[in-house]
Amino acid sequence: MLFSTDEGPADWGAPVTYSRGMRHSLREFLPAAVIGRHYGDGQALPNGDFTISLGDLLDVDPNRIERLRPTRR
Structure with missing residues (x-):
């Protein structure tokens, strides 16, 4: 699962460091920064x-992530 935005403020998330040998x-x-949460406990x-609203993502609140299960129609 991956959520992303270009609208995060400068202090949003934890900074990521990449190796110097990585191609520009x-x-x-x-x-440049990430937040995360583990789901499933190995299962x-x-x-x-x-899903998560953009506001909750920008507020760095991974507890607001909701799981939508498939339904039959």
Whole structure:
């Protein structure tokens, strides 16, 4: 699962350090800061999607991530 935004403030998330040997052309596609949360405790999860509002993402509140399970129609 991955959520991303270009709208985060300068102090958003934890900074990421990459090796000096990484090509600059690759580095420009990688995040400067990240937040994260672990799901499943080592167990496979049933199918489903995860969602979070942009406001909650920018507030660095991974507890607001919701899991949407598939439904039959």
